[in-house]
Amino acid sequence: MFGRIAPRYDLLNHLLSMNIDRFWRARTVSRVAQILQRPGAQVLDVCCGTGDLMLALESPARPARVFGSDFCHPMLVAALRKTQERHFRSELFEADALRLPIADASFDLVTTAFGFRNLTNYHAGLLELRRILKPGGTLAILEFSTPPNPLLAQAYSFYSRAILPAIGGMISGSRDAYTYLPESVRKFPDADGLADQMRDAGFANVRFERMTVGIVALHLGDALHLGDAFDLGDRA
Numbered sequence: 001m002f003g004r005i006a007p008r009y010d011l012l013n014h015l016l017s018m019n020i021d022r023f024w025r026a027r028t029v030s031r032v033a034q035i036l037q038r039p040g041a042q043v044l045d046v047c048c049g050t051g052d053l054m055l056a057l058e059s060p061a062r063p064a065r066v067f068g069s070d071f072c073h074p075m076l077v078a079a080l081r082k083t084q085e086r087h088f089r090s091e092l093f094e095a096d097a098l099r100l101p102i103a104d105a106s107f108d109l110v111t112t113a114f115g116f117r118n119l120t121n122y123h124a125g126l127l128e129l130r131r132i133l134k135p136g137g138t139l140a141i142l143e144f145s146t147p148p149n150p151l152l153a154q155a156y157s158f159y160s161r162a163i164l165p166a167i168g169g170m171i172s173g174s175r176d177a178y179t180y181l182p183e184s185v186r187k188f189p190d191a192d193g194l195a196d197q198m199r200d201a202g203f204a205n206v207r208f209e210r211m212t213v214g215i216v217a218l219h220l221g222d223a224l225h226l227g228d229a230f231d232l233g234d235r236a
């Protein structure tokens with residue numbers, strides 16, 4: 001499904017969000033800017049798709065080394081093309097976010113934008129992202145969410161069920177991908193629920209902020225230090 005929409009993915013993202021997606025990613029970068037400024041900081045953008053967040057994380061002014069991963073080859077091809085066109089240094093690799101070919105405690109920051117919702121098992125995904133974070137490292141999840149105001153939630157539901165699949169289907173040629181999107185958002189936990197799941201998976205200092213009346217939320221959490229009281233379940 002992601003492979004089919006990859007060629008028109010950026011166009012549709014900007015069109016369907018009326019370009020607000022650029023603001024969501026820029027806000028995410030601003031919230032983790034301190035980590036990006038640290039000399040030697042290692043950063044991974046998981047489910048990077050065509051690389052928009054990964055490229056926003058990289059800047060000549062920041063010393064952080066940025067990587068991007070995704071399991072969809074056509075998305076990575078698009079991300080590589082953009083990286084090369086901009087003469088950026090971000091490095092890409094192909095991998096399933098649930099089983100990353102990365103040693104424990106490798107990254108200072110792991111980000112994911114509009115990818116986490118697609119994982120087949122959120123708890124397993126959180127444990128895997130926590131595993132590759134250094135103790136004290138930060139996870140940032142930018143995802144669709146449910147507006148807390150019921151009227152706005154209804155209006156957004158109408159837009160995402162009626163308008164979004166029609167436009168997305170017409171331009172991408174894959175209506176099912178844009179029908180899947182609102183369905184996956186509906187099944188995804190609300191902002192408080194995702195924060196609880198992050199705590200359950202071993203993240204401390206979990207905080208979130210809603211953006212654009214709550215259709216999107218940015219969650220941040222810090223991987224607990226080894227030795228902190230936490231039951232790692234089958235990873236212990």
Ligand SMILES: C[S@@+](CC[C@H](N)C(=O)[O-])C[C@H]1O[C@@H](n2cnc3c(N)ncnc32)[C@H](O)[C@@H]1O
Pocket residue numbers: 002013046047048049050051052053069070071072075095096097098112113114115116118119120
């Ligand atoms: C909606 S796109 C988001 C892309 C990008 N992060 C952005 O902000 O535009 C979701 C991406 O998640 C990837 N994805 C979904 N499940 C995945 C998994 N289990 N492992 C790796 N990538 C995954 C898809 O291939 C797709 O590129």
